[in-house]
Amino acid sequence: MAGKEPVLEIRDFSVDYGLGDQAVRAVRDVTLTLHRGEVLGLAGESGSGKSTLAYGVTRLLPPPGVISGGSVTYHPPGDQPYDVMALSNAELRAFRWAETSIVFQGAMNSLNPVHKISTQLLDVIKAHEPRLSPQARLARAKDMLKLVGISADRMDAYPHQLSGGMRQRVMIGMALVLEPQIVIMDEPTTALDVVMQRQILAQLVELRERLGFSVLFITHDLSLLVEFSDRIAIMYGGRIVEEAKSADLYKDSLHPYSERLLQSFPALRGPRRELSGIPGSPPDLRGMPSGCAFHPRCPHAFDRCSTDVPVLGVPAARNDPSRSVACWLPGRIPVG
Amino acid sequence: MSAPASTITAVTPDGPEVEAAPAKRRRLRFVANPKAATGLVVLAFFCLIAIIGPWIAPYDPSARSSDLIQPPSAQHWFGTTHLGQDIFSQVVVGTRGVMFVGLLAGIVATVLSVLIGVSSGFLGGAADEGLSALANVFLVIPALPLIIIVASTIPGAGDLMVALVIGFTSWAWGARVLRAQTLSLRRRDYVEAARATGESTWRIITVEILPNLTAIIASGFIGTVIFAVMSEITLAFIGISTISEWNWGTILFWAQSQQALAQGAWWWFVPAGLAIAVLGTALSLVNFGIDEFVSPRLRSSGHTRVRTKDGRTVRMRVGFTPVLTTSGKDAPVTPVIRTDEAKGTL
């Protein structure tokens, strides 16, 4: 959303798994900006590097993941921006959750099974706001749970005593308890029923209105994203191949991959259209195709696609600063 | 209403060749684990000695000589006993008994644990209840005292008998692990799928389930071998089992009954003990290798330290991903951390 101020600027960001010869680059030179208050959707097929990017940005990648390049600049409201990649461990700890929180895919696995949910909630508050009195902490935790629709008497439950949907709500509540600027959500609802999924997302959107945080929302379900997010970035083979407002992307996608991806979803309403799917299989990180990673599966590929890597930029044909694409097809080559 | 056929052909995957590693290599991959490799080499060495020991031993281990209680020398590498017997020969010849009992007990216990564990896990119901109760009882009843009691009361218990006694009393742990694993395998789709294809129960157990238990069975086998070796040596050492044949426990028994350490004859005592420890270590290493093979998380990767952009060395660890370099384009914004008092100290 042009004009809005950025809250997180990811620049030329690369992530490797392993070191030296065995290194596998799972995220390549990603540049992406999250603006204050928006929901940015990140889509792409399995293995395209969505989670890796999210974990990399918060430096939570498990070994052997290493960040091999780039910067992630965080803009605190009304303060100097700083690079998350340059923080020391202690600084990082203070940064986490207070500024950026994460909701993972499986809530059962994100909650420690042996602690009460109240303990886990209070832990966060205690770690970041040690001055707060225990009563105040408790009150805050209760408020937060109420906000996500969990009654205070479930505070002392253990994770296994809650249903999947409730656990996911607890996680969301926990993510918001410190009122961070950014909430990263990595497929937070894939394990849930569609009914439950819609309920939770509706609640989240409502909370965003109230608290004003930004969301980086990751999923491979494009139809969900189109409906839910302000902007969408499509990843393929570790790179962002297209970025646009969700409505624009849905109506008029520029990258052949996005196009095909959108055609893979059967629609529930409207006329039954023919679906084609995407032939071929996803690229292997160890042996990435040269040039555009999508060219072996692309119906429009031509010579240049297999030699040069397309850069992400505002396509000449559209000249709309709010969208960018990485493709060599005529008219999609960036201006300048 | 139907999709064009062209779509279907287009879908035909001709994706990249996914690492075309031959299957065999995958199964033996755990040998590539340095721990497993070290363990296997040492183990192979002991096995070799067990086989050729009697031929390469420089002396008859029971033969007396006039060199009574001699410290190690060129003639007697590990010195001699109170009867002038060559300890090196005893250790070499004694390897066979140790390996024999260890392996046989391991085999017996493994076969029992597979039979009981897998059938209990697969059959379920009353059979499962009964068999797992049996396993639990054997698990809780202390094995070594039981072995001592049983071994001490069987007349003429030779190596074979000792191996059987150990084998018959130490299958329970493996059975329990296998049962749990079988229970989880039984629920796997591929077992259901095999059933739905029409495979017989017997074939499902032997061909579909058992191969997937290989690592656990192997690990249980190794564990039992360790236990059996220790038990056998213990029995020999406290003079309970028949010690007609030489083994390391017998050597220690003689050393102890002749008060070797009090006499200062450390050489009588140390080699056999070290041999046990080395064999035990080798077996444990193989087991670690298997464990790491099964659960790759346990593998301690070679590179755990990396160099960061400012020249520091940082450990790779959960929760704090190291940052290697910055792209030179934009100089990173100088870190300015809000030292907001309300947010606590940094």
Add this chain to the structure above:
Amino acid sequence: MTATQTEPTTGDVVLEAENLTKHFPVRRGLRTLFTRDRPTVHAVDDIQLTLRRGQVTALVGESGSGKSTVARLLAQLYSRTSGDIRLHGESVTVHGGRKFRAYCRQVQMIFQDPFASLNPVHTVRYHLTRSLRIHGRAGNSAAELERNLRDLLGRVQLTPPERYLDKFPHELSGGQRQRVSIARALGADPQALLADEPVSMLDVSIRLGVLNLLRDLKERLDLAILYITHDIASARYFADETLVMYAGRMVEGGDSESVTQRPAHPYTRLLIESAPDPDRLDRVGDARPAPDDAGGGEPPSLIAPPAGCRFNPRCPSALPKCSTDLPPRFELPVVDGSKGHWAACWLYEEGAAR
């Protein structure tokens, strides 16, 4: 062997289920050990189902509604509590042995997770050979077997076959694996395929390929397919007929287009409203009430299911009757050439207030 191109005789009933019921006994605690009644999970109750030659029947419903249980009952992997399963009009109950083999030669099942349904220690060749062998279709010589194997792989478009025959499952992609599973099922040359969520574990971009393949097979081999899914949009795309399950019971059924476009049962409506849909005009973020759901999205307990209509605690338009009496099937009026559309809801009782 290529598919015999006989004219699809749509309407031939292959497999039928009537009043199919499955209750799982719950492990008893010590306290309940001595009481008379054993608690049971009412996983499936009173299911009516017909699979016809050359037709795809979709079974949709939320997680835990008993879809897989139905499939397993039909595959005779579970013994049923009551009800009847008829194969070509003949009632069958088999537990194992030769009769079971004879049954599964005609009815084969495909599992949800292609990563779990192939044994990691066996090659593709092994899996397919077994399937052929068991059903006596392996041929008499090695060459014949080889031919049959290639034929099978060809049918699921894994070509060239030699590239896949000696691979282990982990060397294949998800879509390829699912194709191998399908090939294995085809190895028996069945008349009915029970596909239990065959694509839900696959990536979006591959899903469609597998579904298209199944559709192609249906047409070429004249198979009767039961397609189980929780993705109602794919049911619309793929199935001729769609049945909706809720908490172990069928609540609505009819041709796919009618069910998805004109859902009748409140649960079906909730389901369809909740499904993500880019074409929807009002977006999630917009001020629009969440779909009506009085139960907070929680399915009911199946050990003590609600009396009457099982959806009544969550139903926004529940009548007093709903919590006492079990609604029977009510035929719905024909609209736009819809076929056999029905709903088990008191709202459609003759004369009920609409």
Add this chain to the structure above:
Amino acid sequence: ACSNGDTNNSTANTGGTSTVLNVGMPNGPQTENHNPFLGSSSGASLGYRWMIYEPLVMLNGIKPKEPGKPWLATEWKWADNFTKLSFTIRDGVKWSDGKPMTAEDVAYSFQLRKDNEGLNQDAIPYGTITQTGDKVDLTFTRSQFVNQAKLLTVFVVPKHQWSTFKDPSQDVVKEPIGTGPYQLKSFTPQTTTLELRDAYWQELPKVKELRYTSYNDNNAQTTALANGAAEWSFVFIPNYKAVYVDKNPDHHKLWFPANLGIHGLWINTTKKPFDNPALRRAMDKVINRDDIFLQGEAGYFYPKVESITGIPTPAGESFIAPEFKDKVHAVDVEGAKAELAAAGFKLEGDTLKDPSGKPVTLTLTNPAGWSDYVTDLEIIKDNLTQIGIKATVDKANQDAWFKAVDEGNFDATMHWTNGGATPYDIYQNIMDGKILKPVGKGGVSGNYGRFDSPEATKALDEYANAKDDAARTTALNTLQKIMVEQMPIIPTSASNVGGMYSTKNWVGWPDEQNQYAPAQPTQQNALQIVLNLKPAGA
């Protein structure tokens, strides 16, 4: 801390001279049981029962021919060819609870044995037991010549205490009352402490306190001896010189005199070709008793049997028949070969063939844990190769071995014989035809080799029931002759009644020069030794 006896003995040690004697035995933790009748009691196991309960007569086990010392009996007399025995009981002896000891107590002590089979461990055929004044008269149903020693050394228990026991064989006698100079002070599973009584019918000994410590095994006991924590013990120490004596050569002493019991290689005389006495004699000629003594028995434990009659010396010196007086055993390979050749055996290369042409092989069996016997067997096996006998050593489980020996299912084994005051017990145990049972039938109490010699049986019977000494000597000489000619067992070592002791704090121990008692702390004579000890400094 226990390494230096003095530091922790401070409670009892006053000044420079010791008042405590530390006795040790390698018998493991004890339970409180002071019943002198029971071999399983701590009193018996550690030996302190003899410090509390005294015998009627004190006999010296290593000088069987010496008349006994009057102890609680002042006089004793055998009559009617050893079927009658009368004691005169000492006057003025008091029990440790102050009550006087009377002839009634003595009679009661005999009666107790007669009435409880479990307590009559010598299986004495008691007749009548009568007490008149200070006299006690006993009759027996058989001649008790061979049991003389056992009867005279009977210890006496107080009737006033023992008659209150419900079952004397199952009572642990928590508060032992005896006539000995010591009484119980404290008991712990590790250590029993005895203290000196105020009064005693003899001169009070110098040792004020006796501490009996039970170590768990030979190793621990040896260590305790070596570092002085134990001053008196009886234990097998391999390489005793290095491990024990050299730790303090001035004070660490041991003396292991033989008594009349032997150890030897028992041969199954029913098995061919070992039923041939010539073969057994040849085997005897090559077995090196010195090696067995030095290597198997660590050079002291079971003294070597020198005499070819198998009678240990010097204890049995006086019993040896004139014809064998100076015949000592010596290794004689040539002699053995000659003997074999004469009997029709052939030595082909290094294999001996019996007269029927079969090679002679032999399995030597003993329990695995018995390191000295097994060592002996290794030596024997080695020795036998000199005459071409191929022997193998089979180390069996103890029970299996016992059963095999009992039922006669063995080729040859190291085993002991009974012991007693005369060589009769040895010979009876080896050759008595009355206890002979066929191979395969167990429950024998001797003659494991199934040696069937009516001549020997007759001689044994004559010895036990002879009317006079001359007849006895004749019978014993016959037995010796049979032993030498037939060799039913090949004697190697004598039983011992020895001990290790330290002269650091106490002197007056028995030794080669002063053989007043065997040196073993668990023997009855231990009391004599304690009475004889003097502080080293004095």
Add this chain to the structure above:
Amino acid sequence: MKFLLQRLAFYLFTAWAAITINFFIPRLIPGDPVTSLITKFQGQMSTEAINSLYVLFGLDKDAGVWSQYVDYWGQVFRGDLGLSFTFFPTPVSDILGQSLPWTIALVGITTFASFVIGTGLGVLAGWRRGSWLDGLLPVATFLSSIPYFWLGLIAIALLAGQGSFFPSSGGYEPGLVPAWDGTFIGSAVQHSLLPALTILISSVSGWILSMRNMMVTVASEDYITVAHAKGLTERRVMLGYAARNALLPNVSGFALSLGFIVGGTLLVEIVFSYPGIGYNLFQAVGAKDYPLMQGVFLVITISVLVANLIADIAYLLLDPRTRKEG
């Protein structure tokens, strides 16, 4: 609750099985205590004594197996384990009462200490993978492969020489009478140091290794990443999240290992002449002292059962998932 009742039923069953095994052991095996006694004395006890010993030990009677079995149960319930032969006529229960405290004190304390120390080191080693603590692992593997008794003997030879602080044998100073006073307890502690150290060294490694592996496994769980993401302190994540969860399987492992530990201590007690129950078993085996053997076995089994029960309860307290409401 239900879980606990189930476990209880299992324990009762195991106890029954153990007692039954116990009952049949002496009936299935040859050899008898009298001959063992005779052989033990190697000639110092006359063969004449055999009959009187049979009478003394009450081995001259015979009864039906079933009635014996019933009698045996009656005895067990009365806590009457019969009379020992080795220490005839001391009741087995007295002997056990005398030695059990020593074993419990030595083994109980050291096992617990070993568990605590090993688990602590394992937590660190697992958490700081790749640090110097990894160097501990091969050493630990080696140490855990050394037989207890061998280590004990070497320790005695090296450390308990003449004039050393470490006594080489016994549970306390020979002259002392057990009492709750400083001298005695000091002496008991001093005598237990070396055996305790031996047990510690050879058993601690097992805990280090298993705890490390559990930590490594747990460290890659999502909730640990979440805990890091929450910005909790290192300590809190390591102890409250990782170690707390990694401990659970180790608790059951702890209970199961008790059986092995009792076996292992038997050797330590033999080697260090420690007056414990393991040594009793050794003696009993040597002397064919069935009542004592049975008694020791029973006590060991029951104590292992009790320890297991305690571990089960601990597990119950530690893992909320096993706690079922209602």
